[in-house]
Each structure stands twice: as structure tokens, then as C-alpha cells.
Amino acid sequence: MPEPPEHYYASEPGVASSRRTIDVVLPEVRLRLLTDTGVFSFRQLDPGTRVLLENAPLPPIRGDLLDLGAGYGPIALAMAHRLKRRRVWAVDVNERALELVRENAAAAGLGGVRAALPDDVPEDVRFAAIYSNPPIRVGKAALHDLLLRWLPRLLPGGAAYLVVQRNLGADSLAKWLAEAGYPTRRLVSRIGYRVLEVQPLRSEQ
Template sequence: MTDQYFSEQPTSASDPVSFRLEIGGVALDLTTDAGVFARGRLDKGTRVLLENAPDPAETGDLLDLGCGYGPIALWLAAQRPASTVWAVDVNDRALDLVRSNAATARLTNVRACRPDEVPQDVRFAEMWSNPPIRSGKAALHELLLRWLPRIDGSSYLVVSKNLGSDSLARWLGEQGYTTRRHSSHAGFRVLSVAGSEAAS
């Protein structure tokens, strides 16, 4: 039985592979590993998100939910050095990779942690996420309902059209979150979800 990227403790043997991410004037050397989403590469959905979402908020706390080895979080941290970027995942190997990748890039504004380690009083200017669709619809809905109430600005979610981006957008609307398709590219949708301040 192989590990899922949302496993807390991957059992597959560590087999690190590095590559260079270059998007929007940011260049990062990132190490990935077995048992973590998109080993050895930048997955297509994350690239679509980083290349098509608006410029990140200038200040405040930013959230990368389901961060994996950290491409979104580290890209945000490089773009916005005055912000604190929270890289949140349940996969301990992924979180270790975020920490080592941040150290390599000398990005001191990244906090890699499990969900329960984020202080309850922290609110976020924005959330950026390639969410764990393959964890299942119920788990995904529970995850989003836990974090969306803590977002003051917008959330940007990238989801494959073939994996239910349009039905997720409808469901978010049914939960009271104004959701629109910000962009569509290469079979992926970038959804913009209005946060509490935008809705007020």
C-alpha cells in the first residue's frame, strides 16, 4: 500500500529530489521527497495558481493550506517579505521539507506547522491553496469550513475541472461564500472565495 500525500507519517523510504522553481521573478531551489505531493516537480495546478492569481496581499498573515513541500508558501514569502506565511499540513515529512527549503532560501517569514499548532487568534489576510482533493469530498469540505471563517480577505483555490472545481464552487456558494472563477487554464480553475471582510 502506497502513502497518500495527506498521510501524517509517510512510511515510504525517503528519496529526496530537487528542482528549481521560477515564476513571477522568484527563483527557488526546492527539495521534494517520496510520500509528499508532486515529488520532483511543480505540479500543474500549483503553477496555474501562482501564474494566474492576483498579486498577494501586501501585508498581514497569509495561509497556504495543504502546503506539501512548500512551493506556494515559499513563493508568497519571497514575494511578500513583510508578511508572515503559515504553511499548514498534516504530513510531517512535508513540513520538514518546508522548513529546510525556507532555510535554504533564507526566508525567515515562513511558519510550517500542523493545523492545531496555528494559534487560534491568528487571522489571515488571504489563503492560497492547492487543496487535497483526493482526501475525499467530506474531508475537503470539513477542512475548508474550518479555515475559511479565519480569512478576512480572499482565498484562491486551484482545482482541476475534472476533479470537481465547478461543483466545489457551487457548494461554497451554498455555504454563504461568494465564489467566482478567477481564471481557467490547462484544465484547472482558480476560484476566488470572498472572506469575512469582503462579504461585510
């Protein structure tokens, strides 16, 4: 039976564990990753995540990176592979997902990856870039709260890159971000997904 969609953003998924491995092949990156039921897109690399990783640029400035809503870690590990001297925070509320990130990072020899619950990221850590395939299905209010928690932690000159399906509100999200003070533009549109580039608050640039 298909996995109920709410499981992947629960702190402790109710669905029984059933691990598997998948291959993630991207330009200059090849990873074999452990996944599990109860984690977002556990059967294969999500197509939106692929669009993000194939089109979002490397960070414009030096500093830590954030993978927001990391799941089993494809974004965090791909960025850590590309930028081996950077620290990459893989943040998720799902404990099963975070354990997978830790195991995948260790297996890939990527010591710069830090898997953490949201409250475990030190308050003074700020980010050169945020990469995210955000959990749209948590609802608009929860999504807005999530973004307003993390976007203010962008460093001046940094940027966030969000991938959102067009038919799940990518354009309305871009409009809301701009109205909230975050300059936002559509970076690319592929196979029904938009990659949005979000700049820091105008007052913080």
C-alpha cells in the same frame, strides 16, 4: 513504482524517503527546493500549483498568509519571496512535508515562513489571503470540513485562492462554497484547472 496517492496526506508517510531537488521558476521567483517521496508532487512543480502561482493576485489587504496543504512549500515560499515582510503559514498534516518546508525556507533565507501542523496555528491568527491546491482526493466530506475550518479565519476584505482540476469537481466545489455563504467566482481557467476566488462569509465582510 508510482507512489500510492494516500501517502502525501498521511501524517507519517509509509513510503521510504528518497530526497531530490527541483527548480521552481516563476515570474520574479526562482527557487531550488528539496522534495521527497511521500509528499505531494515531489518530482516536479504540480501544474495546478503553477497555474495558481502564475494567476492568483497578491493579497488584497495586509496580514498573515496561509498556504493550506503546503507540501514541500512551493506556494508558501513563492509568496514569502514576493512579500518578504509578511508572515506565511505553511500548514500540512504531513510531518515529512513540514520538515522540507523548514529546510527550504532556511536555504532560501525566508524567515517569515512558519511550517505548522493544523492544531499548532494559534486560534487568534487570521489571514489576509489563503492560497491552496487542496487535497481533492481526501474525499468530498473531508475536503469540505477542511475548508470550513480555515475559510472562517479570513480577515474582512481578504480572499482565498483555490486551484482545482475541472474534471475533479472545480465547478461543483464553487457551487458548494457559494451555497455555504462564501461568494465564489472563477478567476481563471488554464490547462484544465480552475482558480477559484473565495470571499469571506457574507456576514463577516
